[in-house]
Structure formats: structure tokens, C-alpha cells
Amino acid sequence: MFSWNYLGEGSVTTWGQYMANAGAHKAAVFVISANQTNSEFTKQFIASVRATGTVTVGDTFSFTDATTSMRAVAQKIKDDGID
Secondary structure: OOOOOOOOOOOOOOHHHHHHHHHOOOOEEEEOOOOOHHHHHHHHHHHHHOOOOOEOOOOEEEOOOOOOOHHHHHHHHHHOOOO
16 A cells, blocks of 8 residues: 555655556646645655656646646646656
8 A cells, every 4th residue: 555644765656657557758746735745745756756767847836825827737738748
């Protein structure tokens, strides 16, 4: 079993393997909140994805309480060729 409830050193490759098995080659990472806990989860998620050869493209997409332009996010995903 794997869960985001366990924050610690290192990372597992479960998410990366799932994405690779689904045929992903490039991935975008979306972050809902910029607090410290989510920052650590994001680092572990990116490590998992990269460990299986899937490329994470550019910076993470951060969503906050402020208005986020979904059109701009969708265009960036398209421009970067994200699976």
C-alpha cells in the first residue's frame, strides 16, 4: 500500500510506474497549495515520476485561492507536449 499520508525521506516509484505503464512520456505537476507539507509531497512525487524515465516539464503549476487562468494552463500543457 502507498499513501501520501506518510511523509519522510526518499520516495517510492509507484506513481512514476503507474504513469509509465499508462504510456506517459512527459508530465505536468499541479500543486494545490504552497504550504511546506505539499512542497515535500511534490518533491517526492516528482522523484517518483523521474525515477521511471518520465520527464517532468518545466515548473509546477500552482493553484491558489487567487484566480488561475485555466486557458493559460491548458495552452502551456499543449505547447510543452505533455501526455
